[in-house]
Amino acid sequence: MISDTIVEPRHLDIERASIAAAAETMRQQIDHALSASVPKAPSSLYDPVRYILAAGGKRVRPVLTGLAAKAAGAGPNTSWISAAVAVELLHTFTLIHDDIMDKAESRRGKPTVHIAFGNDAAILSGDVMIALALESLSRHSEQSHELLEEFSLGFKRVCEGQAFDKEFETRHDISMDDYHQMILLKTSSIFELAATLGAYAAGGRIVEPLRQFARHTGLAFQMLDDLLDLTADLAAFGKTIGGDILEGKRTFLYVEAMGQYSKMTSGNRTLMDRIAAHEATLADVPLARDLFDNLGVLQTTRVMIQKETELAQSALQKVPNPRDRAALVAFSEYLLGRNI
Amino acid sequence: MISDTIVEPRHLDIERASIAAAAETMRQQIDHALSASVPKAPSSLYDPVRYILAAGGKRVRPVLTGLAAKAAGAGPNTSWISAAVAVELLHTFTLIHDDIMDKAESRRGKPTVHIAFGNDAAILSGDVMIALALESLSRHSEQSHELLEEFSLGFKRVCEGQAFDKEFETRHDISMDDYHQMILLKTSSIFELAATLGAYAAGGRIVEPLRQFARHTGLAFQMLDDLLDLTADLAAFGKTIGGDILEGKRTFLYVEAMGQYSKMTSGNRTLMDRIAAHEATLADVPLARDLFDNLGVLQTTRVMIQKETELAQSALQKVPNPRDRAALVAFSEYLLGRNI
CATH class of the missing domain: 1.10.600.10 (Farnesyl Diphosphate Synthase)
Structure with missing residues (x-):
């Protein structure tokens, strides 16, 4: 109506x-x-x-x-x-x-x-x-x-x-x-x-359902942090863009990209090698972003964040009060809804 | 008999x-x-x-x-x-x-x-x-x-x-x-x-009596450690003799000696000033030991250790079993009986 x-x-x-x-x-x-x-x-x-x-x-x-x-x-x-x-x-x-x-x-x-x-x-x-x-x-x-x-x-x-x-x-x-x-x-x-x-x-x-909610929320939060390192707006993120690339961090994006190493061009392999060896420079950051984008890594990360967010929210079925459940859903949306 | x-x-x-x-x-x-x-x-x-x-x-x-x-x-x-x-x-x-x-x-x-x-x-x-x-x-x-x-x-x-x-x-x-x-x-x-x-x-x-025993044992233990820094046999102590003097530590001996600063010779005042300013050298260690000995500081330290040991042991009156009490007394004697 x-x-x-x-x-x-x-x-x-x-x-x-x-x-x-x-x-x-x-x-x-x-x-x-x-x-x-x-x-x-x-x-x-x-x-x-x-x-x-x-x-x-x-x-x-x-x-x-x-x-x-x-x-x-x-x-x-x-x-x-x-x-x-x-x-x-x-x-x-x-x-x-x-x-x-x-x-x-x-x-x-x-x-x-x-x-x-x-x-x-x-x-x-x-x-x-x-x-x-x-x-x-x-x-x-x-x-x-x-x-x-x-x-x-x-x-x-x-x-x-x-x-x-x-x-x-x-x-x-x-x-x-x-x-x-x-x-x-x-x-x-x-x-x-x-x-x-x-x-x-x-x-x-309801300790265990809440633990599950928190576990999956934490996983999504970390993967989002990995993603935002390359895709965030600098002012909103508050950290150096590409910091993980410069430090050679083994993030979700890095590990996912490395899984496709064998099918990369030799130029891209060299880029990945530089990141792995902590030798990447600021000039490598946009190159890495483009590579990860072309490989579908950024999209895979977004899908995984969404999947973990859904797993988190589905753990809330055991929460008896709908308003409490809604508050936890709102919490995960606040946390994970940032610019993905 | x-x-x-x-x-x-x-x-x-x-x-x-x-x-x-x-x-x-x-x-x-x-x-x-x-x-x-x-x-x-x-x-x-x-x-x-x-x-x-x-x-x-x-x-x-x-x-x-x-x-x-x-x-x-x-x-x-x-x-x-x-x-x-x-x-x-x-x-x-x-x-x-x-x-x-x-x-x-x-x-x-x-x-x-x-x-x-x-x-x-x-x-x-x-x-x-x-x-x-x-x-x-x-x-x-x-x-x-x-x-x-x-x-x-x-x-x-x-x-x-x-x-x-x-x-x-x-x-x-x-x-x-x-x-x-x-x-x-x-x-x-x-x-x-x-x-x-x-x-x-x-x-x-008997939590509180045991706490009192431990408190006084700890105080005696620390003062003994301060004393042994200057008086111990190197091999038995296992640390550098005079380390506290070299580091300008505010130990029991230092504080006690400083209390008699006004009646020291100007040479001894300069020695105390060097220790206070972390400027003492290895050559100052025997000088400090002699000064502390002459001032009666070493003896005062021994008396204080003895006093805290007695306070510790007297806290044990509430321990019901004499053998348990004897074991705690033996513990404090083992800990505090080292070459004072």
Whole structure:
């Protein structure tokens, strides 16, 4: 009926706006709790922590903790906040230490912690963020055993993913299975941690469906990040375009293109060899983009992102409340709908 | 009676030997469980962990966990082992990261981890040891909340102590209160963690007396370490004699001597100024030792170590079983009886 077709989109728009407003409220609650979680002294230890937390960030993972907690039945209070803070502190710790290893000089438009405060402070301040994460986690008096198990597993897997990523950079035999395994560890783990801690903070219902949602969302998120490295608008992306090419990163695009090495022209093989050997220059970036486009790699990446997004959303069937389910779908659309 | 005076020492010797044998059994159980706690792959991540664990170490802190667990009523099984492993992994992580910050080149007679494997591997392998510690801790299914609270507190305090220690190195106004606060954080925290995790692993009895024992033992241990830096026999100490003098460390001896600065000769003031400014050379080490001896600082340090040892032992009155109490006294004597 005409009235329905007019009313429904308007109703959806209102629901969408209300979901977005709820997520924004969560983000503000998280920011407030994050600030409150950092002690004053010693300032040499905690100033770098305040510095990186103040640099912003979309708080994607702790918002997922909040949404997962609501989906698992958390009441209107903020019982999930301490778990969400633990997740963001752990994630931010990995940024500080990864930036040292990657010799990255800026993040979120500001000098990285080790550039601003020195390597020693960056190491120790990163370390203490794990302790602050655990302190925040220990504010939950229920389900402590499960929270600790999930945290230790997620943390271990993130470290393993980072180690594999570094190992892969000097290897020439990375298969799609290797890549998949690596990003499950490096990227999906912390999404899974965010979702499962939220579920346990709310009492421990529907942990596995939420873990599946987070896992596939994480996989899609990483592949989108790989894609945007070559296709994004510089201002919107906030990183150097082609950075992965210059660093010889074994991304989804690289591994997929390497699978077609045997049918490439000798010029394109030389280009791939330069990337593999970390010898690519800025002039190679548009060449790589054109090659990947011509090989169908960019399109394959888009299809895979779409596939993982659908797998993520289909894991949400076990979420009892349709509004909670809609909020998680909106979260994945927000995260994965960026310019693909 | 004659028969008693003959029998009693023999009885004590037998008990002492039996206590030492039990501690040695614990140490072997800990070593075995430590090895089993480290995964195989990725090898770039876990080889450095295996390397530092294989370099030895007296396992002082995890043995304390075992002794505390027994004192708190643990049965003859090894229910405390996972907590003990968590403590040793956390302690060893601090060694790896501290060695990077201190630019230390050798430890336990082998190249430090960052020298052997590079800074990046040392950072990441240190990080994952915390995750392995948490994984080990999560093997306890009871008292998880208390175990997590103690672990996060101890870990945070160790980081804060390290930060204060580094801050103090460039400050000239360190009081004895500052020093005391710093070593409570830097050294006692992990002894306290060792004891309280043991107590909670055994069900949570006599946590506070064991914490007090550990705190004072840790304070005495750090002051003894400060003293041995100047007075130890090189071979027995295993570190450079006078290293603290060369690095301008604000040790107990330094702070105590600085308290008598106004009554020093101008030559001795210049010596203290050189130490404070990190400008002392090897030739200054015997001068500093003689000065500290003449000022009575060495003797004051010995008295303070003795005092903290007595405070530690007097905290053991609440330990119900005399044999468990004797084992903890033997532990502190083993630890603190070194050549003072």
